[in-house]
Amino acid sequence: MTMHAQASNSVLGTSPVLTIDNLSIEFPAYKSTVKALNGVSLHVNPGEIVGVIGESGSGKSVTAMLSLRLLPERAYQVKSGSLSILGRDMLSAREKDLLKVRGRDAAMIFQEPMTALNPTRRIGRQMLDVIIHHQQLSKTDARAKAVALLRDMHIADPEQVMNSYPFELSGGMRQRVMIALAFSCDPQLLIADEPTTALDVTVQRQVLLLLREKARERGTAILLITHDMALVSQFCDRVYVMYTGAVVEQGVTSQVMADPRHPYTRGLLSGLPEQVEPGQDLMTIPGQVPNLSALPEGCTFRDRCAYAMPKCLQRPPMQVIDAVADRKSACWLSEPSHFSAQEMPS
Ligand code: SF4
Numbered sequence: 521m522t523m524h525a526q527a528s529n530s531v532l533g534t535s536p537v538l539t540i541d542n543l544s545i546e547f548p549a550y551k552s553t554v555k556a557l558n559g560v561s562l563h564v565n566p567g568e569i570v571g572v573i574g575e576s577g578s579g580k581s582v583t584a585m586l587s588l589r590l591l592p593e594r595a596y597q598v599k600s601g602s603l604s605i606l607g608r609d610m611l612s613a614r615e616k617d618l619l620k621v622r623g624r625d626a627a628m629i630f631q632e633p634m635t636a637l638n639p640t641r642r643i644g645r646q647m648l649d650v651i652i653h654h655q656q657l658s659k660t661d662a663r664a665k666a667v668a669l670l671r672d673m674h675i676a677d678p679e680q681v682m683n684s685y686p687f688e689l690s691g692g693m694r695q696r697v698m699i700a701l702a703f704s705c706d707p708q709l710l711i712a713d714e715p716t717t718a719l720d721v722t723v724q725r726q727v728l729l730l731l732r733e734k735a736r737e738r739g740t741a742i743l744l745i746t747h748d749m750a751l752v753s754q755f756c757d758r759v760y761v762m763y764t765g766a767v768v769e770q771g772v773t774s775q776v777m778a779d780p781r782h783p784y785t786r787g788l789l790s791g792l793p794e795q796v797e798p799g800q801d802l803m804t805i806p807g808q809v810p811n812l813s814a815l816p817e818g819c820t821f822r823d824r825c826a827y828a829m830p831k832c833l834q835r836p837p838m839q840v841i842d843a844v845a846d847r848k849s850a851c852w853l854s855e856p857s858h859f860s861a862q863e864m865p866s
Contacts, residue, residue: 543601644682
């Protein structure tokens with residue numbers, strides 16, 4: 521399947537595994553309200569790898585956590601919108617239904633496996649618990665499945681890993697165990713929140729290649745949360761760019777990389793090493809993400825945007841650039857004539 525065809529799945533009638541529509545949530549805080557998500561819409565089709573990219577405070581991790589209802593229930597309020605996995609409304613689902621979805625239909629891979637693995641229990645014990653809980657296998661069959669899963673993750677000595685405690689393994693090996701655990705119940709969706717940020721660059725690439733290889737083999741969709749545009753360009757079929765709790769640009773990765781239409785996306789891209797001449801410093805986007813408790817009117821990127829104009833005091837709607845490829849941008853200057861391929865904001 522081509523990337524363009526994958527982007528068109530929803531148009532052709534294939535139901536997405538994850539659908540988020542106009543989702544807004546707030547975190548009530550002392551004397552203020554943090555507007556964490558402000559009308560987020562995105563979807564992930566079966567088998568695709570979709571990136572969500574943005575700086576800290578963009579809402580990408582909140583989106584990931586909320587997708588599996590992993591945020592503390594009393595900490596937030598849903599102000600609008602919907603979120604469903606395989607057609608199941610996740611926002612109203614009861615806890616016992618959520619337990620069935622988590623692991624079986626959709627699983628999560630976290631940045632630091634030590635937070636997800638129990639440090640006091642051997643890896644094998646933890647894997648058996650998950651497999652037996654979701655698949656009702658005998659202990660013998662579950663153990664055989666766990667060994668096979670670890671071997672499938674290119675772990676040379678699965679028995680040794682099964683007998684290890686998490687702290688006895690390297691960071692890369694722990695993340696392979698987490699990926700094995702995530703795939704153990706053959707979920708249709710994996711949500712990976714900065715899964716390799718804690719790893720060095722070489723191991724990071726190995727782990728992501730493994731994740732993609734196994735997802736492609738099984739037809740599993742991945743929602744990859746990252747702040748790293750280079751990872752998006754290498755691993756994602758489509759990408760959503762988030763800023764201040766909203767999607768500001770989306771599309772097939774190759775199109776967004778080659779022809780970004782939102783100045784924020786252009787800023788993220790200008791920080792890539794391949795965009796920089798030898799001897800030049802990497803560019804960063806000037807300014808800071810606005811306070812989510814006091815978002816400015818209009819375009820929230822205005823104070824950092826080299827192209828800001830009076831019209832930007834009004835919030836720009838998502839403008840459709842290519843309906844078939846689901847390519848959109850929320851900028852008054854989304855038309856191609858406004859940006860040349862070389863021009864970058866200073
Ligand atoms: Fe910049 Fe205006 Fe576009 Fe916002 S709408 S990104 S301020 S040009």
